[in-house]
Amino acid sequence: MRLAPGGEARPAVFLDAGVRTAGSARFEGEGVWVTEGELTRALGYHLSAGGLCLGDRCFPIADRSALTQGGRVELRGVARATERPIVIDADLAVVSLGVAAPERRERLASRRAPELTLPDLDGAPRSLAALRGRKVMLLAFASW
Amino acid sequence: MLDPERVVAEAFAMINVPTVVWIDEDGRVVRAPDVAFASDAFIGFHGVESAPHTAALRRWVTTGVLPDDSPDDGVHRAPSHEEQLARAHLAVAREAHRRGEEVVVRWHIARAAALAPDDWTIRRGTMPWLGVDPMTSDEFVALFAEWSEAGRKYYR
Known part of the structure; x- marks a missing residue:
């Protein structure tokens, strides 16, 4: 069992597959604790009888007492339960959760083109979805 | 389209550029992300001929015939x-x-x-x-x- 989280929460940044949300967290040793409300607000997960859930999908929790204490949730445990990679930089107060490799492969293998909306040179939003009904060759280039 | 946050590379698991993806009328990826060039201007550097991709692209657009060099599961590389x-x-x-x-x-x-x-x-x-x-x-x-x-x- 993990020690109960103590100390004050401090401003933190959550990166959910790169998507940035500002919030607060307690950085305790190797772990990071957030309130259940913050977990939902920043990362979309909620706790239920079925485990740790994101929308309709729930991940079983092997040891609930190690994951949650006193209304707070430990994010390394969240990463373990969901098989997601996690990077914690306590000095920077940043938590980055990547996409699980199996999930990413599943998305790619589905062959569904992801919904993307990006600005054009004039700043107008352009989406892949708007091109439905036409063949599309998407070319990614970079000036690095 | 400009992509300062690199969401395209993330979405399609791209690891280099130029990378192309073919998407059909139904929004289905029919050719997995792969390198392709529009010309041979820098072929001495990268060694990838442009003609095979250009010809395959023209065939797909005009006849609907897809090349057989895209993996069946749509993934050239499975991210680890x-x-x-x-x-x-x-x-x-x-x-x-x-x-x-x-x-x-x-x-x-x-x-x-x-x-x-x-x-x-x-x-x-x-x-x-x-x-x-x-x-x-x-x-x-x-x-x-x-x-x-x-x-x-x-x-x-």
Whole structure:
């Protein structure tokens, strides 16, 4: 069992597959604790009888007492339960959760083109979805 | 379309550019992300002929016939846990870059590069964050030499 989280929460940044949300967290040793409300607000997960859930999908929790204490949730445990990679930089107060490799492969293998909306040179939003009904060759280039 | 946050590379698991994806009328990826060039201007550098892709693209557009060089599961490379962890480090590096924390940027990029050594969007794409010219610098020349000497294809 993990020690109960103590100390004050401090401003933190959550990166959910790169998507940035500002919030607060307690950085305790190797772990990071957030309130259940913050977990939902920043990362979309909620706790239920079925485990740790994101929308309709729930991940079983092997040891609930190690994951949650006193209304707070430990994010390394969240990463373990969901098989997601996690990077914690306590000095920077940043938590980055990547996409699980199996999930990413599943998305790619589905062959569904992801919904993307990006600005054009004039700043107008352009989406892949708007091109439905036409063949599309998407070319990614970079000036690095 | 401009992509400052690199969401296209993330969405399609691209590791280098230029990379092309073919998407049909129903929004289905019919040719997995792969390298292709519009001309042979830099063929001495990358060794990839443009004609096969151009011809295949023209055939698909005019007749609907797809080439048979795309993998059945739509994935040329299955991203590993390490590569996904690398992308999580890359996200922290980007955040640190926003804050001007160069030492932190350098540390997370080094971790990401070690975890995903084949990913040029990390190794070359982050050079500007470190004030390094990604086109002509010694660092880029060294990266390219490392790749070539290992006998690896530059773009895959």
